[in-house]
Amino acid sequence: MMILKENEKIIMALHKHWIVFSRHLILIVFLFLLPALVIPFLPIKEAAVSLALFFLAVYWLLISLASFVFWINYYFDMWIITSDRIMHIEQSTLFKRELSEFSLDKVQDVTVAISGMLATFLKLGSITIHTAGEKTFVAENMPQVYKAKDAILEQAAKIRREKPAEPQNPNF
Amino acid sequence: MKISLALFAVFAAIYWTFAIISVLTIKRCLLAEDKKARIFIKIFLMAAALLSILAALALLAAF
Numbered sequence: 001m002m003i004l005k006e007n008e009k010i011i012m013a014l015h016k017h018w019i020v021f022s023r024h025l026i027l028i029v030f031l032f033l034l035p036a037l038v039i040p041f042l043p044i045k046e047a048a049v050s051l052a053l054f055f056l057a058v059y060w061l062l063i064s065l066a067s068f069v070f071w072i073n074y075y076f077d078m079w080i081i082t083s084d085r086i087m088h089i090e091q092s093t094l095f096k097r098e099l100s101e102f103s104l105d106k107v108q109d110v111t112v113a114i115s116g117m118l119a120t121f122l123k124l125g126s127i128t129i130h131t132a133g134e135k136t137f138v139a140e141n142m143p144q145v146y147k148a149k150d151a152i153l154e155q156a157a158k159i160r161r162e163k164p165a166e167p168q169n170p171n172f
Numbered sequence: 173m174k175i176s177l178a179l180f181a182v183f184a185a186i187y188w189t190f191a192i193i194s195v196l197t198i199k200r201c202l203l204a205e206d207k208k209a210r211i212f213i214k215i216f217l218m219a220a221a222l223l224s225i226l227a228a229l230a231l232l233a234a235f
Contacts, residue, residue, distance in 0.1 A: 013203055050234035057227035058180075061187060061220060068191070068216045072198055075209060089201065094194055097201070 005084060011151050012081040017124040017143045021074040028067040035059065069094055079127075079139050081151055084159070086129065088137060105163060106131040107156040112145045127152075173235040180231055184224055191220055 004010070035056055044052050076091035087101040107129055114125035125145040129137045129152065142148065195213055202209055 010203065010205075013206070048234075050230050054180075054227050054230035054234060057223050057230055058183070061223045061227065064216060064219050064223065065187065065191060068194070071212065072194065075212075076198060076201055080203070095197060 004082065007083075008085075009083045010080060011083060011155060012079075012144075012148060014079040014081070014139070014142055014144065014148055015075055016077055016141045017122065019118075019122055019124060020141045021071070024067075024070040024074065028063065028070065031063050032060065079142070079148075081148065081155065083155060086137070086152065088139070100137075102131055102133075102135070102137070104152070104156045105159045106133060107152060108132055110149045110152050112149045114145065176231060176235070180227065184228075187220075187224075191217070 039052070039056075042052075072094055073091050076089060076097065078089050080087040080089070083104075085101050085103050086107075087099060090098040090100075092098070109130040111128040111130075112125055113128070114120055114123075119125055122143075123145070124141055124143055126138060126140045127142055127145050127148055129139075131137070195217065198213075
């Protein structure tokens with residue numbers, strides 16, 4: 001389970017748009033239904049029905065495990081906007097993930113890009129966040145990009161307002 | 173028959189070990205309020221359990 005700091009709240013948790021997962025979903029549904037298309041044409045004798053059912057169950061078991069792995073790779077690739085920071089979890093494979101995070105007070109600029117008719121229709125796009133450390137974080141194929149941008153900028157402004165002003169150096 | 177059952181037992185053991193390890197691994201990354209993910213994990217585990225039972229019964233009926 002994700003561990004948050006004291007008084008830290010999750011504002012938004014963004015997963016990639018469902019359209020990213022849809023091509024895997026189409027493949028999974030096709031493979032799941034494939035036996036229904038093939039079995040009527042196979043010469044299965046009455047005595048071998050149970051054995052055929054066994055192989056079908058094993059096949060579906062493998063498909064269900066593959067779909068679970070696909071789903072993990074899709075669902076756990078996420079951005080979490082909290083009241084203090086932004087966390088990016090990159091799920092590459094089942095047992096490989098990278099976590100990067102940066103403080104919201106370092107956010108300087110947020111850019112949203114939506115390109116293409118489908119992207120406009122489905123409201124998916126990319127969010128680019130520029131930080132004070134001259135690093136750039138890009139989240140692609142994200143839903144609710146405008147909402148996320150507003151949430152990030154609003155929270156960053158709130159942190160800057162609450163942060164006490166740094167004392168000026170008298171030597172300058 | 174014994175060989176078939178033994179092979180299926182090995183397959184089921186490998187399958188369930190992998191499934192349980194992956195579920196335990198991802199549960200550590202779940203957000204506390206993420207109910208959708210928890211429901212999906214439960215559906216996957218239930219479907220896998222039902223299919224395992226179906227496969228075992230079909231194998232027993234085949235011999």
